[in-house]
Amino acid sequence: MSQAQTAAQANETRELPYVAAINEAVRTVLTEQPNAFVAGEDVAGAGSVFGYYRGLLDEFGDGRVVDTPISEEGIVGLGVGAAATGLRPVIDIMFMDFMGECMDEIANQMAKMRYMFGGSASLPITVLTMSGAGMNMAAQHSQSLEVWLCHLPGLKVVMPSTPYDAKGLIISAARDDNPVFVALNKMSLRLKGPVPEESYEIPIGEANVVREGTNFTIVTYSRMVHESLKAAEELAADGIDVEVIDLRSLQPLDTDTVIASVKKTQRAAVVHEAVRFAGLGGEIAAQIQEHAFDYLDAPVARVGAPFSPVPFSPALEQSYVPNAAKIVAEVRALLGA
Amino acid sequence: MTAQPTDDVLLDMHRRMVRIRTFEQEAGKLAEDGKIPGALHLYVGQEAVAAGVMTHLSDRDWITSTHRGHGHLIAKGGEFGPMFAELFGRATGYCKGKGGSMHISNMDLGMLGANGIVGAGPPIAVGAAFSCKTQGEGHAAVTFFGDGASNEGSFHEAANMAALYRLPMVFVCENNGYGEYTPQANHQAIVDVADRAPGYGMPGVVVDGMDAVAVYEAAGEALRRARAGEGPTLLECKTYRFFDHVGVRGMGLSYRTDEELAEWQQRDPIALFEARLAELEILDADRAQAVHDETLAAVRAGIEFAEASPLPDPSVLLDDVYA
Numbered sequence: 001m002s003q004a005q006t007a008a009q010a011n012e013t014r015e016l017p018y019v020a021a022i023n024e025a026v027r028t029v030l031t032e033q034p035n036a037f038v039a040g041e042d043v044a045g046a047g048s049v050f051g052y053y054r055g056l057l058d059e060f061g062d063g064r065v066v067d068t069p070i071s072e073e074g075i076v077g078l079g080v081g082a083a084a085t086g087l088r089p090v091i092d093i094m095f096m097d098f099m100g101e102c103m104d105e106i107a108n109q110m111a112k113m114r115y116m117f118g119g120s121a122s123l124p125i126t127v128l129t130m131s132g133a134g135m136n137m138a139a140q141h142s143q144s145l146e147v148w149l150c151h152l153p154g155l156k157v158v159m160p161s162t163p164y165d166a167k168g169l170i171i172s173a174a175r176d177d178n179p180v181f182v183a184l185n186k187m188s189l190r191l192k193g194p195v196p197e198e199s200y201e202i203p204i205g206e207a208n209v210v211r212e213g214t215n216f217t218i219v220t221y222s223r224m225v226h227e228s229l230k231a232a233e234e235l236a237a238d239g240i241d242v243e244v245i246d247l248r249s250l251q252p253l254d255t256d257t258v259i260a261s262v263k264k265t266q267r268a269a270v271v272h273e274a275v276r277f278a279g280l281g282g283e284i285a286a287q288i289q290e291h292a293f294d295y296l297d298a299p300v301a302r303v304g305a306p307f308s309p310v311p312f313s314p315a316l317e318q319s320y321v322p323n324a325a326k327i328v329a330e331v332r333a334l335l336g337a
Numbered sequence: 338m339t340a341q342p343t344d345d346v347l348l349d350m351h352r353r354m355v356r357i358r359t360f361e362q363e364a365g366k367l368a369e370d371g372k373i374p375g376a377l378h379l380y381v382g383q384e385a386v387a388a389g390v391m392t393h394l395s396d397r398d399w400i401t402s403t404h405r406g407h408g409h410l411i412a413k414g415g416e417f418g419p420m421f422a423e424l425f426g427r428a429t430g431y432c433k434g435k436g437g438s439m440h441i442s443n444m445d446l447g448m449l450g451a452n453g454i455v456g457a458g459p460p461i462a463v464g465a466a467f468s469c470k471t472q473g474e475g476h477a478a479v480t481f482f483g484d485g486a487s488n489e490g491s492f493h494e495a496a497n498m499a500a501l502y503r504l505p506m507v508f509v510c511e512n513n514g515y516g517e518y519t520p521q522a523n524h525q526a527i528v529d530v531a532d533r534a535p536g537y538g539m540p541g542v543v544v545d546g547m548d549a550v551a552v553y554e555a556a557g558e559a560l561r562r563a564r565a566g567e568g569p570t571l572l573e574c575k576t577y578r579f580f581d582h583v584g585v586r587g588m589g590l591s592y593r594t595d596e597e598l599a600e601w602q603q604r605d606p607i608a609l610f611e612a613r614l615a616e617l618e619i620l621d622a623d624r625a626q627a628v629h630d631e632t633l634a635a636v637r638a639g640i641e642f643a644e645a646s647p648l649p650d651p652s653v654l655l656d657d658v659y660a
Contacts, residue, residue: 018592022453052578064472069501077460078467081478084449085399085468104491108454109461116440118433119657154660177660 013082018188018197021126021163022052026090026172028199029122029126030060033088036174041077041129042091049094050130050189072101076127080109083179093129097140097181099148110179111154126173131159132223132273133321134187139309142317144222144274149181149206150251150283156180156204157251161225163193164249168202176204185223207254209261213243215262216331219284220248220271224303228271229322235331240245241277242331250280258284259291269301269334271327276304303327338349341506342392342553344619349390350549351614353383353629354607357408360417360630362408363640364424365585370562373424377438380408382579385606386511387412388553389574390479399465401458403511404439405578406451410482414446416638427646434649435657455516456489458482464496469535477505478561485516489532493537496571500538503568507559507660508539509546510573511546516583518592534571546574548605550613579599 016024016235038044038053044067047054059064068075072093079091093099110328114121118178133142149157160166166184173180187282210225211232221334225246243261247254262268270281270290281302288300303322311317342350347475360380368377380387383405391412394400402409410420415431423430423441430436431443442450449465452458462480468474486492487510499506510530514521527533534541542559552574558572579602581587614620620628 069494069497069601071494071498073491074460074463074498077457077495078464078498080400081399081449081461081464082467082471083464084444084461085465086473087464089464104454104457105460109452109457113450114660115657116432116436117442117444118431118435120432120442120444121449122660124660156659246577 005242014195014197015192016163018163018166018184018191018193019050019052021167021195022170022184023054023056024195027056027059029054029090029174030064032199033174034318035086036089036090037064037066039068039093041070041094041134043067043092043284048092050186052285053092065184072098073105076105076110078103079125079127079249080113080123083125084113084121088124088174089222090126091129093127095141096129096131096145097143099129099145101327103148106149107152110151115154115260122177123179124177126170127179128170129181129183130186131183131316132185132187133310136312136314136317138312141212142249142310144248145273146183146274147278147280152281154179155251156249157183158249159183159185159222160248161185161188161222161299163195164193165202165208167195168200168281169204169248171199172201172204174199180204183222188223202248205249205252205254207257208246209243209257211244212248213241213265214266215265216240217245217258217265217268218271218327219243219247219258219268220247221250222273224226224271224273224322227322227324228327231331234324234328238332240331240335253284255287255291258288262288262292263295266295266297266336269303269327269331271303272323273322275307276302277307279304298334301330303330341460342550346392346553347448347550347614349621350388350553351610351620351625353388353391354549354610355413355632357384357387357411358607359629359636360411360420361407361580363636364421365580368584369586374426375425375437375439376583377578378583379585380405382601383511383546383576383608384408385545385549385552385610386509386576390507390509390556392553393474394479395557396445396446396447397474397476399449399462399469401449401462401465401478401480402451403458403481403483403486404455407438409580410441410443410446410448410451413443413448415443415448417636418642421639421643422646424645425646426648427643428649429642429646433653456482456486456491459486459495460490462506462596463498463504464479466499466506467502469505470502475564477507477508477560479508479509481511483516484510484512484514484521484522484530485519487533488516488525496533496537496539496569499551499569502583503566505563505566506569508557508562508569508571510571511575511576512573513578515569515578515582515593518590520592522604529573531571531573533571539569539571541573543573543575546576547587547604547609547612549606551577
């Protein structure tokens with residue numbers, strides 16, 4: 001075997017945890033784009049509380065990896081103003097829950113400035129933030145608030161489920177001339193998967209069919225992709241051959257891939273960790289009935305969190321968060337199995 | 338301290354103030370005649386602030402503005418035609434009719450928009466100042482905001498960050514005595530917003546906002562500091578709104594007295610400035626009147642341009658949501 005072949009093989013099989021893939025993506029962005037910088041709470045000296053900016057301060061200096069005060073509105077405003085005037089900020093909002101502190105700069109400034117200005121401003125901002133329950137962080141550090149963002153024209157929203165997608169989506173987000181939110185998942189930080197060393201993009205707006213199936217479609221994203229895959233294995237024993245679609249991008253939404261799958265399988269469920277009521281599942285179910293009503297053999301099922309804040313106690317949290325068993329139960333109930 | 342303004346600078350400031358006043362008076366009439374849709378927040382009475390600050394800025398310096406933003410854009414070099422066209426919601430407006438009065442902007446002039454959200458501008462100006470610092474070409478950012486906005490958390494976060502990073506930035510508080518309809522004494526326990534500056538680690542300066550030369554000199558020093566890497570300054574300009582919060586006569590709410598208004602009108606910034614220029618023999622009454630007449634003609638030409646301009650075609654509704 002030649003050296004090049006060995007290297008190629010090593011590259012194909014190299015596995016990194018999600019947290020390291022994020023780190024590598026941001027390093028790639030800072031290397032490729034001289035106008036890019038990272039700003040947020042604890043991002044420089046500490047390398048983020050989740051560890052994904054570790055080493056970047058030493059490599060790029062404090063002009064490009066910037067610790068901020070605990071001032072989310074100021075941080076997002078910094079991103080908006082810097083992006084409008086020629087830089088390409090990567091803004092860190094430590095927990096997605098903290099968007100409450102900066103929603104004006106997100107909703108009324110970042111999302112709308114280009115449109116309000118008649119297209120004369122560009123806002124190439126990447127926002128990295130952390131979503132999800134499962135770590136006993138209680139009601140203010142565990143939410144999945146992606147629909148807050150999906151409801152705002154002007155923003156793009158992606159939620160990577162794997163290390164591979166995390167790296168590629170962050171690089172794509174940083175090359176995009178629009179504001180893109182990358183909502184990461186805290187329970188996935190140690191999840192390992194193959195990650196090529198080179199720079200690569202995952203196109204924003206393209207879903208990924210992660211398991212092909214013939215008679216049921218699960219549409220999902222972020223950590224629920226893994227729970228859905230487990231559910232699919234279990235359902236296979238019942239003769240239900242599940243296709244699992246990882247949306248990856250929520251805005252724009254790859255409706256075509258979803259509709260094509262449902263036309264084939266004729267039955268579908270949407271699975272997400274966010275609260276079920278008024279969650280993205282409602283939008284996707286509506287789109288399915290708009291575009292594939294005649295193909296449906298059953299109503300579109302929705303699996304999501306109950307209508308309650310995320311509880312603290314591990315016992316309660318476990319019963320709150322959707323998982324493979326709940327997905328299986330929902331699908332079986334739908335099919336009368 | 339900044340050198341005293343030259344005669345040319347004084348005449349330049351006069352022209353900027355007259356341009357603002359004339360534009361706003363005509364816009365007010367059009368609004369009251371129902372010819373301009375939506376809400377207008379007019380800048381009449383505060384002209385010395387925009388003129389005194391903007392005379393120091395180039396197109397490469399950035400400003401953020403407020404809901405009362407026409408005056409800032411005019412002083413930054415905005416043209417009457419596309420400004421009126423924007424107020425009329427026409428396709429030829431600075432924002433193609435998608436922003437209107439409350440979001441009027443011009444990136445080529447370094448004007449990051451009027452803003453419908455009180456207090457939203459200072460954090461954005463921090464970002465612009467961060468760009469200026471990063472780019473290292475000596476440019477600066479100025480954020481305009483009112484006494485009302487000085488109570489928003491966004492102002493405090495921005496002031497702290499600007500001082501922390503020693504950004505090339507100036508915070509210009511236009512204290513017109515009212516947060517919308519609420520007098521300052523009912524919305525904060527201090528008289529001088531500039532008193533807050535030391536709490537962030539920056540100098541606070543109070544000037545007479547009806548005196549364009551005082552504003553010019555104080556803004557000159559603040560911008561010198563900013564460009565020299567000495568960090569931000571909070572410059573508070575005491576001024577007054579001659580028209581109502583919205584429109585000219587507004588909604589007829591009784592929240593201030595006619596006597597108070599008349600007292601401030603005695604200190605009309607343009608009249609004061611013209612008296613001073615006459616005394617200095619820089620601009621006599623005839624030449625001052627000529628500036629007003631020329632400006633009124635230009636404003637009328639701008640209105641004609643706007644009225645003759647097409648409305649946006651519905652096909653552009655979804656353009657520019659994304660790049």
